[in-house]
Amino acid sequence: MDVALLVFLILLNALFAMSEMALTAARKARLQVMVESGDAGARCAMELHDDPTKFLSVVQIGITSIGVLNGIVGDAAFSAPFARWLHETFDIHDRAAEITATAMVVVVITFLTIIFGELVPKRLGQMDPEAVARLVARPMEWLSIVARPFVKLLSFST
Numbered sequence: 001m002d003v004a005l006l007v008f009l010i011l012l013n014a015l016f017a018m019s020e021m022a023l024t025a026a027r028k029a030r031l032q033v034m035v036e037s038g039d040a041g042a043r044c045a046m047e048l049h050d051d052p053t054k055f056l057s058v059v060q061i062g063i064t065s066i067g068v069l070n071g072i073v074g075d076a077a078f079s080a081p082f083a084r085w086l087h088e089t090f091d092i093h094d095r096a097a098e099i100t101a102t103a104m105v106v107v108v109i110t111f112l113t114i115i116f117g118e119l120v121p122k123r124l125g126q127m128d129p130e131a132v133a134r135l136v137a138r139p140m141e142w143l144s145i146v147a148r149p150f151v152k153l154l155s156f157s158t
Contacts (some may be wrong), residue, residue: 002077006109009066009073013117016062019140021125022132023048023055030130041134044141049133055140057151062143067113074109075102 026049034042048055083101086092092100125132144151 002073005073006070006077006112009070010113010117013063013066013070013113014121015136016059016066017118018121018125018132019136020056020059021122022129022136023140024052025126025129026133027130031133034130034134039134041137042130045130045133045137048137048140048144054144057154058140058144058147061147061150061154066117070109070113071106074105078105 023045026045028046028049031042031046031049035046079098079101082105083094083097086097086101087094090097
């Protein structure tokens with residue numbers, strides 16, 4: 001269950017990263033042609049492209065929140081059993097095993113998130129940005145509406 005939750009969180013991170021890249025890399029002229037042919041996804045992508053602050057804040061909130069959740073879930077699920085294994089296998093002091101286990105869990109989750117939650121999805125978003133932007137624009141628009149109060153709070157705080 002914990003592994004499935006981590007995979008889900010990394011895939012969700014991937015969706016945010018791919019959306020960010022596609023919506024910022026999409027060419028306005030290509031989107032305009034799609035809008036003129038009646039493509040609703042392209043129209044939404046064009047609106048987000050014209051006002052990137054609207055969705056970039058949501059993407060940043062999403063990616064940051066997912067990173068925190070990855071750390072919490074990973075630590076809760078894997079650090080204690082791994083620390084126990086380190087202690088039993090290598091006769092490492094309990095506290096040293098706990099610190100080592102936590103550090104290694106964080107490193108592994110960070111590596112997996114960077115590769116599969118950031119780099120690969122961003123590359124996919126660059127390969128055909130207009131097509132990806134059309135697909136992700138509506139969910140990003142919806143999320144920007146849902147997150148608007150939180151985004152305003154953050155804007156007010158800064």
